[in-house]
Amino acid sequence: xxxxxxxxxxxxxxNYEENARHVALYTAGIxxxxxxxxxxxxxxxxxxxxxxxxxxxxxxxxxxxxxxSCVLIDEAQFLHAEQVRQLxxxxxLLDIPVICYGIRTDFAGEPFPGxxxxxxxxxxxxxxxxxxxCGRKATMNPRFDERGERITSGAQVAIEGAVEYRPMCAxxxxxxxxxxxxxxxx
Amino acid sequence: xxxxxxxxxxxxxxNYEENARHVALYTAGIxxxxxxxxxxxxxxxxxxxxxxxxxxxxxxxxxxxxxxSCVLIDEAQFLHAEQVRQLxxxxxLLDIPVICYGIRTDFAGEPFPGxxxxxxxxxxxxxxxxxxxCGRKATMNPRFDERGERITSGAQVAIEGAVEYRPMCAxxxxxxxxxxxxxxxx
Amino acid sequence: xxxxxxxxxxxxxxNYEENARHVALYTAGIxxxxxxxxxxxxxxxxxxxxxxxxxxxxxxxxxxxxxxSCVLIDEAQFLHAEQVRQLxxxxxLLDIPVICYGIRTDFAGEPFPGxxxxxxxxxxxxxxxxxxxCGRKATMNPRFDERGERITSGAQVAIEGAVEYRPMCAxxxxxxxxxxxxxxxx
Amino acid sequence: xxxxxxxxxxxxxxNYEENARHVALYTAGIxxxxxxxxxxxxxxxxxxxxxxxxxxxxxxxxxxxxxxSCVLIDEAQFLHAEQVRQLxxxxxLLDIPVICYGIRTDFAGEPFPGxxxxxxxxxxxxxxxxxxxCGRKATMNPRFDERGERITSGAQVAIEGAVEYRPMCAxxxxxxxxxxxxxxxx
Numbered sequence: 001x002x003x004x005x006x007x008x009x010x011x012x013x014x015n016y017e018e019n020a021r022h023v024a025l026y027t028a029g030i031x032x033x034x035x036x037x038x039x040x041x042x043x044x045x046x047x048x049x050x051x052x053x054x055x056x057x058x059x060x061x062x063x064x065x066x067x068x069s070c071v072l073i074d075e076a077q078f079l080h081a082e083q084v085r086q087l088x089x090x091x092x093l094l095d096i097p098v099i100c101y102g103i104r105t106d107f108a109g110e111p112f113p114g115x116x117x118x119x120x121x122x123x124x125x126x127x128x129x130x131x132x133x134c135g136r137k138a139t140m141n142p143r144f145d146e147r148g149e150r151i152t153s154g155a156q157v158a159i160e161g162a163v164e165y166r167p168m169c170a171x172x173x174x175x176x177x178x179x180x181x182x183x184x185x186x
Numbered sequence: 187x188x189x190x191x192x193x194x195x196x197x198x199x200x201n202y203e204e205n206a207r208h209v210a211l212y213t214a215g216i217x218x219x220x221x222x223x224x225x226x227x228x229x230x231x232x233x234x235x236x237x238x239x240x241x242x243x244x245x246x247x248x249x250x251x252x253x254x255s256c257v258l259i260d261e262a263q264f265l266h267a268e269q270v271r272q273l274x275x276x277x278x279l280l281d282i283p284v285i286c287y288g289i290r291t292d293f294a295g296e297p298f299p300g301x302x303x304x305x306x307x308x309x310x311x312x313x314x315x316x317x318x319x320c321g322r323k324a325t326m327n328p329r330f331d332e333r334g335e336r337i338t339s340g341a342q343v344a345i346e347g348a349v350e351y352r353p354m355c356a357x358x359x360x361x362x363x364x365x366x367x368x369x370x371x372x
Numbered sequence: 373x374x375x376x377x378x379x380x381x382x383x384x385x386x387n388y389e390e391n392a393r394h395v396a397l398y399t400a401g402i403x404x405x406x407x408x409x410x411x412x413x414x415x416x417x418x419x420x421x422x423x424x425x426x427x428x429x430x431x432x433x434x435x436x437x438x439x440x441s442c443v444l445i446d447e448a449q450f451l452h453a454e455q456v457r458q459l460x461x462x463x464x465l466l467d468i469p470v471i472c473y474g475i476r477t478d479f480a481g482e483p484f485p486g487x488x489x490x491x492x493x494x495x496x497x498x499x500x501x502x503x504x505x506c507g508r509k510a511t512m513n514p515r516f517d518e519r520g521e522r523i524t525s526g527a528q529v530a531i532e533g534a535v536e537y538r539p540m541c542a543x544x545x546x547x548x549x550x551x552x553x554x555x556x557x558x
Numbered sequence: 559x560x561x562x563x564x565x566x567x568x569x570x571x572x573n574y575e576e577n578a579r580h581v582a583l584y585t586a587g588i589x590x591x592x593x594x595x596x597x598x599x600x601x602x603x604x605x606x607x608x609x610x611x612x613x614x615x616x617x618x619x620x621x622x623x624x625x626x627s628c629v630l631i632d633e634a635q636f637l638h639a640e641q642v643r644q645l646x647x648x649x650x651l652l653d654i655p656v657i658c659y660g661i662r663t664d665f666a667g668e669p670f671p672g673x674x675x676x677x678x679x680x681x682x683x684x685x686x687x688x689x690x691x692c693g694r695k696a697t698m699n700p701r702f703d704e705r706g707e708r709i710t711s712g713a714q715v716a717i718e719g720a721v722e723y724r725p726m727c728a729x730x731x732x733x734x735x736x737x738x739x740x741x742x743x744x
Contacts, residue, residue, distance in 0.1 A: 003573065004566070004569035004570075004572075004573065007565060007569045007601075008562070008566075008569075010601055011562035011565045011566075011599075011601055012562075012687075014562075014600060014601050015561065015562065015687075015688050015689060015725075016689065018600075019689055019690075019691050019725075020691075021689075021693075041569075041601075042572060042576075043565075043568055043569055043572050043599075043603045044602050044603045045601045045602045045603070069693065085295075088356060088360075089360050091356075092355075092356040092357040092360060093357065093360055093361070104305070104306045104307075105306050105307065109271075109307070110306075111302055111303065111305075111306035115306065116297055116302045116305075116306065117297065119290070119297075119302075119305035119306065120290045120291050120296075120297035120301065120302065120305065121290075121291065121295070121325070121356070123323070123325060123356070124313075125311055125313070127310075127311070129570075129573075130573050131573060131574060131577055131579075132577075133577050133578075135579075135627065137309065139307070139309060167573075167577075169278075170274060170275075170277075170278040170307070170309070171278040171279065174274075174275050174278060174279055175279070189387065190380070190383035190384075190386075190387065193379060193383045193415075194376070194380075194383075196415055197376035197379045197380075197413075197415055198376075198501075200376075200414060200415050201375065201376065201501075201502050201503060201539075202503065204414075205503055205504075205505050205539075206505075207503075207507075227383075227415075228386060228390075229379075229382055229383055229386050229413075229417045230416050230417045231415045231416045231417070255507065315384075315387075316387050317387060317388065317391055317393075318391075319391050319392075321393075321441065353387075353391075457667075460728060461728075461732050463728075464727075464728040464729040464732060465729065465732055465733070476677070476678045476679075477678050477679065481643075481679070482678075483674055483675065483677075483678035487678065488669055488674045488677075488678065489669065491662070491669075491674075491677035491678065492662045492663050492668075492669035492673065492674065492677065493662075493663065493667070493697070493728070495695070495697055495728070496685075497683055497685070499682075499683070509681065511679070511681060541650075542646060542649075542650040542679070542681070543650040543651065546647050546650060546651055547651070
């Protein structure tokens with residue numbers, strides 16, 4: 001969960017502001033690692049952001065914004081399906097760009113509901129690359145406990161702190177799961 | 187549903203065969219518009235293909251192939267979630283490229299289960315572009331009846347014939363749905 | 373030179389025409405393998421096309437078109453630098469999409485002038501993939517004679533017939549050139 | 559010249575180092591805005607880097623590196639053509655990833671020699687997006703003087719300080735040049 005999503009978000013916000021334009025930033029209320037309502041890049045920069053939970057109607061929210069040229073959303077895997085629909089309708093009916101940053105799958109390799117709808121509806125998809133410890137491109141997000149042991153069961157959402165996520169390629173991800181039932185893995 | 191997926195699949199098969207390599211082709215048994223087990227490009231070319239249904243274990247299937255350099259799957263939105271997992275594991279543990287062609291969402295703008303897992307797990311995602319009748323990029327696949335009337339309810343799967351699908355941009359897709367409840371559209 | 377550029381061009385033309393729109397097709401006059409003024413896909417389909425040479429002013433040409441929704445250009449590596457500039461200005465000042473298909477480098481790994489300007493100015497770049505005989509992604513276009521011997525000197529332009537081009541990855545391209553001076557290869 | 563290239567480079571370096579791997583950073587000696595040998599992101603972070611000039615043989619340089627998993631090059635438009643060839647050969651024959659960050663065209667819309675070879679040879683091309691003051695995607699880099707007047711003649715290289723570069727879309731770029739001869743613009 002370290003590929004540079006928050007860095008990219010903060011850079012895009014900067015690009016707009018260099019052009020004297022305003023942006024609106026949102027992040028999941030669920031994640032308060034760095035304090036609620038902060039987008040934090042691991043290479044340093046931070047930005048305050050509004051938080052969202054599942055109750056926020058993003059279409060109404062965006063329709064109420066004034067003078068905003070772009071909506072930027074971090075931790076977008078935590079969006080609910082209907083919120084992605086709201087964002088999609090807002091982008092196309094209110095004519096405002098919406099850029100969402102998130103991960104595709106959870107620690108067990110299962111899609112997040114928010115990511116499912118983002119990947120299904122987005123007008124363009126862009127990958128931020130990370131690497132596995134073996135050197136290959138990482139696409140998976142396995143969970144580890146404090147002793148470095150891989151955790152293969154539990155809730156989909158467990159914010160870093162007690163647990164740790166590491167970028168991993170699919171080969172290492174499955175090779176470490178030979179005797180483990182990960183649901184869809186058959 | 188006309189962006190050129192089958193054309194692209196047939197071209198990739200040709201590229202491999204020009205290099206004296208073999209490919210294995212699969213398409214959904216559900217779709218027999220052009221005869222069961224045929225991948226058909228709308229610009230002309232056709233190729234025979236094995237058909238799959240939900241009972242096929244793709245990991246075992248691919249492990250049993252001999253001398254095949256690439257697996258190509260058309261109508262991949264009809265894959266079951268666990269079949270996408272099998273394909274993902276085969277690609278990475280058996281070290282054989284698997285290329286899947288499909289659409290992201292159904293006539294109501296809802297993700298197909300197969301597409302959900304493909305978009306979540308694929309190592310790379312590539313868009314085949316089509317255009318809306320308004321000239322914008324088409325990303326949606328609304329359904330129309332024989333008289334050209336838009337159909338906004340019904341089963342997710344209805345193969346062309348009695349109905350027709352047209353590529354449409356999101357703006358036209360939602361604008362034509364103002365008074366319609368499409369589930370997640372709120 | 374076989375990745376499917378002409379196939380992709382013919383598919384895009386088909387997509388526009390399915391939407392009751394017209395396209396204008398151009399190909400290099402220099403290439404008459406399949407007859408002057410024909411775009412030919414190796415998987416079968418063909419389309420007639422106007423031919424261009426270095427004397428054609430593409431801005432004036434496109435400004436004179438009536439009722440055309442998209443301009444499609446095959447063998448675009450043979451465009452002159454100023455013609456790419458004309459196409460770029462036409463796309464942005466006349467507001468008509470221009471899609472060019474070509475290869476990046478010649479048999480010696482040197483850029484074509486047309487490709488240099490296309491890669492420098494294009495609003496979006498998309499790769500059509502091919503494979504090397506070793507199985508890696510091909511990005512180079514080495515030339516071979518009728519006996520299958522690699523040719524490492526000669527003119528940049530030598531249309532297939534007497535010679536043959538094969539898709540090759542960079543590793544095989546350079547490994548086969550150890551004792552050969554290919555200019556910039558130092 | 560502000561799309562986030564240096565930010566992206568610093569993030570990739572961080573990703574490798576989080577995996578306990580080492581990277582080698584280079585930037586053009588020509589650019590000492592922020593001090594020679596510093597890669598500086600406009601959103602804050604900085605990293606020291608070796609500087610290169612046209613005399614550096616990158617193949618020999620990379621062959622001499624020990625324990626480096628990735629080579630990162632900023633201001634790559636200033637590479638000489640033969641240096642890009644050296645980097646390309648190093649990536650494929652020494653099997654080390656090389657990632658170069660640069661701009662495609664100069665203030666007059668003409669390609670940089672380094673960029674020409676990078677765009678021609680790179681195994682993959684990725685765009686870092688910026689916006690024009692009109693809101694469209696910026697792809698051009700026009701030059702302005704201290705009073706904000708556009709400069710349409712001069713040397714290809716003029717490091718910021720006395721002059722300023724602004725991201726601009728092609729439409730605004732050409733619209734502001736109606737009466738100006740920019741060489742290839744005809």
